[in-house]
Amino acid sequence: xxxxxxxxxxxxxxxxxxxxxxxxxxxxxxxxxxxxxxxxxxxxxxxxxxxxxxxxxxxxxxxxxxxxxxxxxxxxxxxxxxxxxxxxxxxxxxxxxxxxxxxxxxxxxxxxxxxxxxxxxxxxxxxxxxxxxxxxxxxxxxxxxxxxxxxxxxxxxxxxxxxxxxxxxxxxxxxxxxxxxxxxxxxxxxxxxxxxxxxxxxxxxxxxxxxxxxxxxxxxxxxxxxxxxxxxxxxxxxxxxxxxxxxxxxxxxxxxxxxxxxxxxxxxxxxxxxxxx
Numbered sequence: 263x264x265x266x267x268x269x270x271x272x273x274x275x276x277x278x279x280x281x282x283x284x285x286x287x288x289x290x291x292x293x294x295x296x297x298x299x300x301x302x303x304x305x306x307x308x309x310x311x312x313x314x315x316x317x318x319x320x321x322x323x324x325x326x327x328x329x330x331x332x333x334x335x336x337x338x339x340x341x342x343x344x345x346x347x348x349x350x351x352x353x354x355x356x357x358x359x360x361x362x363x364x365x366x367x368x369x370x371x372x373x374x375x376x377x378x379x380x381x382x383x384x385x386x387x388x389x390x391x392x393x394x395x396x397x398x399x400x401x402x403x404x405x406x407x408x409x410x411x412x413x414x415x416x417x418x419x420x421x422x423x424x425x426x427x428x429x430x431x432x433x434x435x436x437x438x439x440x441x442x443x444x445x446x447x448x449x450x451x452x453x454x455x456x457x458x459x460x461x462x463x464x465x466x467x468x469x470x471x472x473x474x475x476x477x478x479x480x481x482x483x484x485x486x487x488x489x490x491x492x493x494x495x496x497x498x499x500x501x502x503x504x505x506x507x508x509x510x511x512x513x514x515x516x517x518x519x520x521x522x523x524x525x526x527x528x529x530x531x532x533x534x535x536x537x538x539x
Contacts, residue, residue, distance in 0.1 A: 269530065270305060270319065271537065272298050277307055279319060291322055299335040301344070306360070308332035313346055315360060325360040328352075336392035339399045343417060347389025351378060351406055353418055366418035369404075374423060378409035381430075395437035403443060403458070405432030411445060411458050424458025434478040444486065446476035451488050465490070465503075468511055473501040480527035482534055489524030489536065500524055502536065 269280040271287065272295025278287035293309035304317040312327035313335075326346075334347030344356040346363075353366045369375075369389075378387035390407035402414045403424075410425025411432060431448030438444060441457040444464075451465040451474075465474055465488075473490040480487045486505040491498065500523025504512050516524070518538060526537040 269528075269535070270298055272296070272307060272309075272526075277309075277322075290316075290320065294331075296331065296333040297335050299337060301337055302341040306335060306344070308335045308346060313360065326356075326363055328354060328363075330386075330388075334389050334392045334404075336394045336402065338394055338417075339396040345392055345394075345402060345418065347392050347404060349384075349388030349390075350386035351375075351389050351409070353389055353392070353402075353404060355418060366414075368418070368420055369412070372412070372421055372423070374409060374425075378406055381408050390433055391435045393435040393437040393443060395440055398440035401440065401457075403435050403437065405435045405445065406430070407432055408448075411435065411443075413458055424454075426459075427461035428452045428454075428458070433476065436479045436481060438481055444479045444481075444488075446479050446488065448475055450474055451476045451479065451490075464488075464505070467509070468503060468513070470501055470503075470513060472496040477523065477525045478527060480529075480534070482529050487527060487534065487536070491523030498523070500538070 271278045274294050276289050277291035277295045280286045293311040295307055295309050297308040299306050307314040310331040313325040313332050314322040315325045316322045328348050330348040330350045332346050333349050336345040346354050354363045356363045387406050387409045389404050391405040393403045400417050402418050404412050408431045410430040412421045413424045414421050428445050429447035429449045434446040436444040443454050445452040450463050452461040453464050454461045472492045472494050476490045484507045488503045491500045499520045502514050502516050522538040524536045525539045528535050
């Protein structure tokens with residue numbers, strides 16, 4: 263993305279850059295970072311103190327501040343529509359590269375809204391994850407933690423519940439196609455091929471009983487990468503799985519898997535990177 267950087271890393275302790283020559287890391291932001299998202303001419307960072315943007319990989323501009331932390335981002339395929347999801351649960355839209363924002367307030371009037379708040383561990387649920395696919399640019403899927411999956415076919419102006427059959431502690435949505443999504447949840451990994459009308463649990467074939475708290479998944483060259491952290495006798499360890507197109511599942515060891523679990527993924531020059539916690 264940037265000629266002088268190999269990797270941007272968001273953490274609870276701030277945002278860091280690792281240089282191509284191996285030096286670093288260099289701290290660039292002090293705020294807790296929840297999500298990094300590539301956009302045209304740069305990258306945006308979802309943080310506890312709002313949304314930031316860089317065009318050179320070194321300097322960051324504070325684009326906007328919202329009621330609550332920014333925990334999720336999505337961008338339309340043409341980059342004309344930027345979405346942010348917050349805690350408390352809300353979705354905001356910008357159509358001018360972050361210069362101005364409006365809340366897509368139809369989310370607040372959904373019949374399930376009070377149920378999310380009642381079940382949340384804090385004051386409210388959060389829009390933990392959002393997904394847009396290039397084959398359906400007006401379609402926006404959001405995962406509520408806790409609350410389930412909701413889908414808009416008009417860029418967030420109206421919403422439909424797509425939560426039947428998927429665990430409602432949704433951590434991450436991965437859009438594989440216009441109608442295909444993978445949901446990493448607090449109890450299981452789920453997949454839909456009909457835009458969330460039905461869901462099929464995937465991890466029942468993994469044969470790893472203690473690893474079903476899924477954080478995030480990633481797809482690259484026909485392989486689905488998924489990660490979960492353990493509970494019971496394997497806590498606080500983690501497990502990393504690769505699922506091929508034919509459904510074959512392999513678990514791969516990684517350094518520190520007995521003390522950490524994978525929470526993020528990215529790809530650079532064909533290499534898949536996994537970030538652990």
